[in-house]
Amino acid sequence: MSYERSAWKIYISSLVGKAGLILLILMVVISIYVLATYPLDYGIRVWSNPKAWADNPITVPPAWADVFTGRDLVTHYITYTNKPVRTVDIAGLKFKVYELKYTLSEDGFPTSLMVKFFNVTLNTPGGAYFIINFTRPNGDEITLYSFNVVPPSGSELPYIAFAGNAKIIFLSKEQSVGIGLMGYMNNHYHLNLTLDEVNEIGYNRLLFGEPLVSSKSVEWVPLKGDYSVKIYMAGDPKDSVGLIKAVFGGESYGWMGTDDNARDLAQGLLFGFPVALAIGFFTSVVTTAIGAALGIISGYKGGRIDEIIQRISDIVYNFPFLPVIILIVFIISRNPNFPRILAIIGAIIALGWPGLTILIRSMVLSIRESQFVEAARAIGASDLRIMFKHIFPNLAPFIFAQMIFFTPSAILTEAALSFLGLGDPNIPTWGQIIEESFYAGAVLNGWWWWVLPPGFLIMLAAITFVFIALGLEPIVNPKLQER
Amino acid sequence: MSSGNILEVKDLYLYYKTFKGIVQAVDGISFKIPKGTAMGLVGESGCGKSSTANAIMRLLPGNTYRYEGSIKLDGMELMDLTDDEFRSRIRWSEIAMIFQGAMNSLNPVLKVGFQVAEPLIVHLGMPKEEALERARDMFEKVGLAPAFLDRYPHELSGGMRQRVVIAMAMVMNPKLLILDEPTSALDVSIQAQIMNLLKQLKKEYNLSMIFITHDIALASDISDYLAVMYAGQIVEYGPIEEVLLNPQHPYSQKLLASIPRLRVDKEPEFLPGAPPGLINPPKGCRFANRCPSRMDICDKEDPEIIWLNKDHFVKCHLYKGG
Ligand SMILES: Nc1ncnc2c1ncn2[C@@H]1O[C@H](COP(=O)(O)OP(=O)(O)O)[C@@H](O)[C@H]1O
């Protein structure tokens, strides 16, 4: 049986080794998915861009948080259309009707209602007229809002309005909606409310709820069923709407909830996988390569070179790790053009190599005396060849294990720096998400979905590599095999 | 100007410096090896056999104190070459060596095929595939199946590993092969197989050899000449039959008498005493303290080399002037 095969057998027979490998495969698969589906400049283009998150609810827990609340949380719902369902004649005007449907099935009120218009094409100088109606489960249709869109005088036709910026109508905040609802409640439920009362109750409760009237008070309960937002558009027959979007604000969002910028935390956390792996791998590979190479040279060459390398590694080895790294990153990042992430990786590498150099050197000191090295010298192999073709393979398993061992500390160091606010603002990492959550008072506010998952993932990533390293231990250190 | 000798060594010295003093491991030795012949180099362990080999290979430890003399390979003075020239032109391509215990010191994490091929890669810059192809041929020559190319040393038996080491030495097709105790770590039946392989290679390639051993019987199996070494010096050198049947130096005589023989009633003789240390050895003959024919002069003067005929010398005061 070959060396590789038996090493693999030993590795895979260990429980921690297996667990570590499975976790690593999981992380790699997720990372590949992220790299394939996210833009590379995701951090700048999406994560740090408020526009990307405009439709999302702010600091809501994940959809599965129902488990803790004991009540079905209203799920965030976004729907859109660009095709009229029919045309109707009202008072001699021809209206195109767009319909956006919504079903309320949870025991709660959607927190908001918002409609957005994009790319409205106008073919006449008179423009178009829009009416927004709201249909309740019982079929009642309430007019909430209306507006005109007119091309600016002198503009060329056809004119496209709302091309760059959408027309946003915050129905759950618009006063005309409040007035419309006031009238509806009076007609339908014989409930006399002042505009102030309507404002206090919240338009969303009136839109999606029913009053339970008792002798003393009025209680609002959610009205389950099918709703729709209907948009009537009157204008030139050729006028059209590029897209109409309706956002029914939820009490929960997606797999992981949102932060105070309405960002989908699931996305940020997923993006953290390739970033953590890349930081961990890259840092540990380079650190190990430098540490091992210097150790081999130092041990094999001896003399002055050895002396110099050993003195430097002794000095660097005795630096206090985190404080010096913070200092380095702080100094480098005063240049805003320098990618912060590289400063962090560079600092970890600069301080990380000496431990391995000292270890490898002592191992090379004994290997150097072995006969196969002498034989290699006899056949005429150069020093470089002896060091890297003959000595290195003897250390390779050990060096590999050291590399795996170093990976979690690279990931944890990046997280620690991010937590201290030294992270790269252009690249979301788990450490940064935690930092932002603390900054926003997530702990005090009980926004657990914002704090716990990134912390858990950091731990998971570190544990993955610790497991793998433990699985490698018996291979690298055969004395442990008997146990 | 080739004299028909592949190697001529004259007054070769190799001293080491240690904390205790200077070790005179090779102390002015001379011998010659005609082309296509093998010279056995025998002597007790610690007498300087390996040092002699290393001196010829110019593989000098860091504590080398004195290294001089003349080594002519096919008439060319090797001592005039720089280290770089020696490494690129002579070592392994012209003179190869099987180190003492080499079979147990192959690199444990490299495939043996690669280790055999490596001299070709290093010296000729041969692409790896081609070198491995040549290693495969060499494997066949030393009686190893090509499948073993991809094995690691620990997957092979001792005999197979020794064949690997022989292939590694032969792969550059050297003119001279130095074998330092090539069979001493093997059991007897394997030892015989390896000896047969060496004899066959010697014949097939008209290979010249220095066969180092402490076992005269083994040396006589393959050698055409025999050099007897004692305390850093060669005390007798000559054609194998002459030295074996008619040893001249008292040490050679004692050494031969100490070999147990089949079919001969005589008890093997025991050689009393111990060889002198190589640090500050006695001034006169180094064998004097154990010599049965010791004379006064032996304690005072180092004996000269005395040629008994054109192929046979002895370093002993007994033969002076006569
Ligand atoms: N590098 C060295 N430094 C000091 N002494 C050495 C060194 N190598 C060998 N010796 C000594 O030189 C003497 C001859 O050694 P060696 O050539 O190995 O003998 P042999 O091969 O005949 O057993 C021994 O006494 C040995 O201890």
Ligand SMILES: [Mg+2]
């Ligand atoms: Mg020896």
